[in-house]
Amino acid sequence: MSGKIITNNIKALRFNNGEVTQARLAEKIGVTRQTILAIESAKYSPSLELAFKIADFFSVPIEEVFQYVDAA
């Protein structure tokens, strides 16, 4: 049915950028630590705006943070 899922490499990006913590990333972006945690562990996928904010924070395009790929 759905076929595709959204994955992310936020954790990897956090460590490629001077060990930024979940709490600090959340604070910088203006969301809660819970939100970062939930997205990072793929509990749900973010709004487009939040996706843009995260991508902007790491200075990369959205596609480098999130991937829309086949589930199987």
Add this chain to the structure above:
Amino acid sequence: MSGKIITNNIKALRFNNGEVTQARLAEKIGVTRQTILAIESAKYSPSLELAFKIADFFSVPIEEVFQYVDAA
């Protein structure tokens, strides 16, 4: 505060691709025509998943459909 807003060129893309209608785009992507209309007229911004679906439909990266730019 926020400073940035999300814009889109869905309408332009629809006409660059053989005049695909809102209803047809919605149907192909698996959402309601109202959703396409609301997003196209920036009543609200979509979920990341829907943004991916729209971008995929037009075979372009998300950044070519949606732009996160300064409001002013």
Add this chain to the structure above:
DNA sequence: ACATTATGTAAAATATATTATACTTCTTGT
């Protein structure tokens, strides 16, 4: 002028993202 198709407006109902709070577990340094 009429019929048809596409787009816009509106509002209530539902689903999903985000917050807030509190507690737990893991790591690391001392």
Add this chain to the structure above:
DNA sequence: ACAAGAAGTATAATATATTTTACATAATGT
């Protein structure tokens, strides 16, 4: 072993996106 910082689990409350339905307007072809 202990303390402190970071990450994980859980849940209720709130905000926002999406659906559904219904009607209104705009554009086009006959």
